[in-house]
Amino acid sequence: MLTVEQNEELTSVGPGTRMGALLRRYWYPIAFEQDFDDRPSKTVRLLGEDWTLYKTPSGRYGIIAEHCPHRRASLTYGVVHEDGIRCGYHGWRFGFDGQCLEQPAESDSSNFRDRVRARAGQAQPLGGMVWVYVGPDPVPELPRFDVYVLDGIRDIGYTTLPCNWLQIMENSVDPHHVEWLHGYYFEFLGTISGFEAPKSFQKKHVKVAFDEFEFGIIKRRMLEGHSDQDDDWKIGHPLVFPCGMRVGGQWMDQMQIRVPIDDTRTWKLFYTLHHPEGGTWARQDRPVVYEFPWRREDGSLITDYVEGQDIMAWVSQGTIVDRSTEHLGRSDAGVAMLRKMFKENMQIAEDGGDPVGTVRTPHEIIELPCEKDKFGAGTAFTDQWINGGSMRYAPIREELLALHRDAAAAREKAGTGG
Amino acid sequence: MCAAPLDKGLVSESWAADQRIFFTWCAACSWMGDVVRYERVAIDEPEHG
Numbered sequence: 001m002l003t004v005e006q007n008e009e010l011t012s013v014g015p016g017t018r019m020g021a022l023l024r025r026y027w028y029p030i031a032f033e034q035d036f037d038d039r040p041s042k043t044v045r046l047l048g049e050d051w052t053l054y055k056t057p058s059g060r061y062g063i064i065a066e067h068c069p070h071r072r073a074s075l076t077y078g079v080v081h082e083d084g085i086r087c088g089y090h091g092w093r094f095g096f097d098g099q100c101l102e103q104p105a106e107s108d109s110s111n112f113r114d115r116v117r118a119r120a121g122q123a124q125p126l127g128g129m130v131w132v133y134v135g136p137d138p139v140p141e142l143p144r145f146d147v148y149v150l151d152g153i154r155d156i157g158y159t160t161l162p163c164n165w166l167q168i169m170e171n172s173v174d175p176h177h178v179e180w181l182h183g184y185y186f187e188f189l190g191t192i193s194g195f196e197a198p199k200s201f202q203k204k205h206v207k208v209a210f211d212e213f214e215f216g217i218i219k220r221r222m223l224e225g226h227s228d229q230d231d232d233w234k235i236g237h238p239l240v241f242p243c244g245m246r247v248g249g250q251w252m253d254q255m256q257i258r259v260p261i262d263d264t265r266t267w268k269l270f271y272t273l274h275h276p277e278g279g280t281w282a283r284q285d286r287p288v289v290y291e292f293p294w295r296r297e298d299g300s301l302i303t304d305y306v307e308g309q310d311i312m313a314w315v316s317q318g319t320i321v322d323r324s325t326e327h328l329g330r331s332d333a334g335v336a337m338l339r340k341m342f343k344e345n346m347q348i349a350e351d352g353g354d355p356v357g358t359v360r361t362p363h364e365i366i367e368l369p370c371e372k373d374k375f376g377a378g379t380a381f382t383d384q385w386i387n388g389g390s391m392r393y394a395p396i397r398e399e400l401l402a403l404h405r406d407a408a409a410a411r412e413k414a415g416t417g418g
Numbered sequence: 419m420c421a422a423p424l425d426k427g428l429v430s431e432s433w434a435a436d437q438r439i440f441f442t443w444c445a446a447c448s449w450m451g452d453v454v455r456y457e458r459v460a461i462d463e464p465e466h467g
Binding site for chain 2: 002006327329339340347
């Protein structure tokens with residue numbers, strides 16, 4: 001249970017807030033590269049501020065505060081040049097760093113433009129998405145986590161949720177919910193609705209543990225009938241601070257990304273890499289991107305798939321969870337630990353240090369630990385996750401199922417199993 | 419523990435049966451652990467002469 005003030009401190013992400021200052025020290029995906037196929041610029045909202053994200057004819061991305069410093073018109077409706085963007089209203093031109101380079105209606109001898117600078121960030125593509133950093137210098141490296149750079153087939157399910165990002169993150173250090181929400185409740189729903197719920201998620205938890213590591217917190221679980229040699233305990237999987245969770249199994253590796261749009265909305269992405277051993281696939285130019293539904297037209301929530309169940313929990317907790325009225329138990333120790341990590345790193349950032357997960361060294365790939373044999377389900381896991389999760393809405397669902405089944409058959413034939 | 423105020427730290431209360439447990443983190447010295455509220459201060463004396 002937190003005080004009202006502590007809750008506000010942890011959930012306020014806008015400019016001038018402690019959490020906002022911490023979150024601005026990280027890179028976020030904010031658009032898909034295909035968004036720029038038919039237009040050079042779009043408005044995006046991140047951490048409570050509106051930005052113009054743009055792409056030059058030669059393919060370089062830039063991000064600048066949306067409202068022109070002149071008379072506050074939107075730069076999204078401007079002209080994109082190779083060296084920046086020009087406001088459509090009066091032609092003021094800005095470089096990638098936000099410096100005003102030209103003011104057509106002002107005298108050339110005036111140094112007025114030298115005293116005008118829009119706020120600007122850095123923008124780069126990675127894994128089919130456009131990532132942005134809008135924090136202070138020095139700009140950290142964009143972490144090249146494995147799912148974004150390894151070869152394979154990618155699908156990205158996305159939606160915008162009407163809730164604060166933190167309550168979604170707390171779900172990631174709450175292992176027990178799996179056997180209840182995705183096990184017991186899913187089974188109950190199947191019984192009353194006439195479908196068979198996947199069994200992978202129904203095993204009981206015997207022990208859970210959390211370890212801090214360089215990119216966040218590794219979560220481990222020991223299920224009934226398992227030992228400390230099973231992947232769920234021996235390897236676990238990480239909450240990637242401050243807005244991700246890396247999960248996977250059977251060569252389906254996923255980053256669940258929660259981008260804080262503002263205090264009351266989150267852009268939620270399920271970014272999945274499919275690269276099964278023994279499988280073959282044609283090179284994919286860009287990920288398959290699709291919006292997935294979580295609410296029916298009548299307003300009721302869709303809970304007959306795993307991520308829909310999670311979304312039900314996050315959204316029904318309230319736009320911003322009132323943590324001053326919660327009652328935590330011992331099984332919520334991971335949640336308390338995550339809150340501590342946020343407070344600790346707020347202080348580190350304020351003291352001039354690098355918060356957890358900051359990368360300063362150029363690199364090719366960062367591999368994250370993640371279970372291969374998830375829940376001890378073996379090859380049945382892939383069908384259950386694709387058909388029982390948000391990937392059931394993927395336009396390439398049948399191709400994904402076939403990819404994994406064919407790969408499993410090839411491994412069986414080669415005697416490598418798995 | 420360093421006895422610094424916890425105003426910059428974190429204290430998060432939870433329950434286990436009748437016990438009130440405070441997950442506690444001190445921002446001054448980074449100590450992290452559970453503080454359990456006593457209902458009664460009782461001490462088991464070891465065997466002694």
